[in-house]
Amino acid sequence: xxxxxxxxxxxxxxxxxxxxxxxxxxxxxxxxxxxxxxxxxxxxxxxxxxxxxxxxxxxxxxxxxxxxxxxxxxxxxxxxxxxxxxxxxxxxxxxxxxxxxxxxxxxxxxxxxxxxxx
Numbered sequence: 272x273x274x275x276x277x278x279x280x281x282x283x284x285x286x287x288x289x290x291x292x293x294x295x296x297x298x299x300x301x302x303x304x305x306x307x308x309x310x311x312x313x314x315x316x317x318x319x320x321x322x323x324x325x326x327x328x329x330x331x332x333x334x335x336x337x338x339x340x341x342x343x344x345x346x347x348x349x350x351x352x353x354x355x356x357x358x359x360x361x362x363x364x365x366x367x368x369x370x371x372x373x374x375x376x377x378x379x380x381x382x383x384x385x386x387x388x389x
Contacts, residue, residue: 280383291350293365307361
């Protein structure tokens with residue numbers, strides 16, 4: 272069964288750091304993206320990284336604070352989050368498209384909670 276599993280969330284004080292992981296059960300061979308959803312808000316893009324050349328893209332709100340990276344040998348994408356603020360509190364989800372049986376399919380993890388206290 273194909274799965275994306277996030278881990279690494281938790282409670283941290285403002286100014287602190289966390290590293291999230293998104294582990295895939297099989298190689299994705301495509302871009303993996305982190306999204307987040309805060310209470311009462313829509314899910315929003317955070318960062319993405321390509322499979323082929325690890326090119327990256329970030330939301331303006333996290334540029335300079337978050338770093339996305341990947342280890343293709345371990346089918347894992349990381350999100351290093353520094354200088355966290357209470358505004359970063361949300362459930363963080365990873366997403367990837369995976370090519371299976373002739374078609375690309377969207378896969379989402381179940382999310383990991385990040386809570387930043389002031």
